[in-house]
Amino acid sequence: MKNSIEIKNVSKKYPGFALKNINFCVPEGTIVGLIGENGAGKTTTIKALLNIISSLGDIQVLGKNIRKHEKEIKQDIGVVLDNSFLSEYLTTKKLNTIMKDFYNNWDEKKYMYYIKEFQLPENQLIKEFSSGMKMKLKIAIAISHHPKLLILDEPTSGLDPIVRNEILEIFRKYIEEDETRAILISSHITSDLEHISDYIVLIDKGEIKLDKATTELLENYGIVKCSKEDFEKIKIEDYISYRAGKYQYEVLVADKYEFRRKYDISVIDRPTIEDIMLFYIKGGKA
Numbered sequence: 001m002k003n004s005i006e007i008k009n010v011s012k013k014y015p016g017f018a019l020k021n022i023n024f025c026v027p028e029g030t031i032v033g034l035i036g037e038n039g040a041g042k043t044t045t046i047k048a049l050l051n052i053i054s055s056l057g058d059i060q061v062l063g064k065n066i067r068k069h070e071k072e073i074k075q076d077i078g079v080v081l082d083n084s085f086l087s088e089y090l091t092t093k094k095l096n097t098i099m100k101d102f103y104n105n106w107d108e109k110k111y112m113y114y115i116k117e118f119q120l121p122e123n124q125l126i127k128e129f130s131s132g133m134k135m136k137l138k139i140a141i142a143i144s145h146h147p148k149l150l151i152l153d154e155p156t157s158g159l160d161p162i163v164r165n166e167i168l169e170i171f172r173k174y175i176e177e178d179e180t181r182a183i184l185i186s187s188h189i190t191s192d193l194e195h196i197s198d199y200i201v202l203i204d205k206g207e208i209k210l211d212k213a214t215t216e217l218l219e220n221y222g223i224v225k226c227s228k229e230d231f232e233k234i235k236i237e238d239y240i241s242y243r244a245g246k247y248q249y250e251v252l253v254a255d256k257y258e259f260r261r262k263y264d265i266s267v268i269d270r271p272t273i274e275d276i277m278l279f280y281i282k283g284g285k286a
């Protein structure tokens with residue numbers, strides 16, 4: 001399988017924050033969810049990947065070095081950035097003429113189809129749009145030139161659950177239409193990504209803490225619930241981290257089946273991606 005994105009040893013230093021040796025891939029045909037707390041480095045990673053900010057390390061997008069082939073690569077990708085700005089004094093119709101000049105592959109029919117599908121008005125100024133409408137418009141722009149890859153920074157933040165679901169459905173369809181496509185999507189709403197991502201990459205304080213298939217996280221990982229005495233019997237190499245509650249210990253393990261074979265502890269819950277994120281970020285290790 002080819003990789004649509006390959007990031008190797010990417011670093012970036014700001015005063016007070018650093019991305020440290022970031023490594024991960026987005027394989028063709030997959031959706032990769034980049035998760036992390038506010039300020040963890042998701043946007044900085046995406047900006048480095050798009051060559052919007054300078055960084056160290058190797059970045060390949062669609063098989064090419066982004067620093068050498070930026071213009072060419074950008075014709076083939078669709079991007080939604082967190083705080084990206086659309087001129088408030090344009091209409092969806094006017095944007096169509098602007099985009100036609102910008103993208104060689106701009107598909108006016110496809111764009112108009114999305115405008116209709118998303119129920120966006122053609123002649124109303126963007127400044128009168130709600131935040132959900134603005135996001136849908138940004139997505140329509142990002143996918144109407146048949147991109148091979150979508151890079152989406154927080155495309156669902158600030159939107160209500162119904163609009164979020166509609167948007168996630170668009171991404172799912174986009175991938176299904178062509179198996180060589182791929183999506184990198186960041187969010188701190190982990191439940192959104194749990195349902196659509198094939199892989200989860202967790203970034204914390206500028207470092208990748210976890211990079212795993214979503215099914216493995218949901219099916220194999222487990223949260224062991226036990227007493228302090230039982231917790232003290234668990235060997236350090238058999239768990240990832242623990243959280244001490246008032247009445248019990250919760251312990252994240254990477255393979256609940258293996259854990260069951262080794263220990264006589266019967267309560268093991270299935271974690272959500274949010275649980276796993278919390279254990280990696282806030283959990284302790286004895």
Ligand code: ATP
Nearest residue numbers: 014015017036037038039040041042043044045188
């Ligand atoms: P959020 O979910 O809040 O968008 P994030 O994971 O996307 O968070 P980043 O926007 O990547 O986080 O920010 C990571 C850190 O880098 C923050 O501490 C931020 O203050 C810092 N940072 C970002 N841009 C700059 C800059 N231009 N100059 C200095 N520091 C910056």
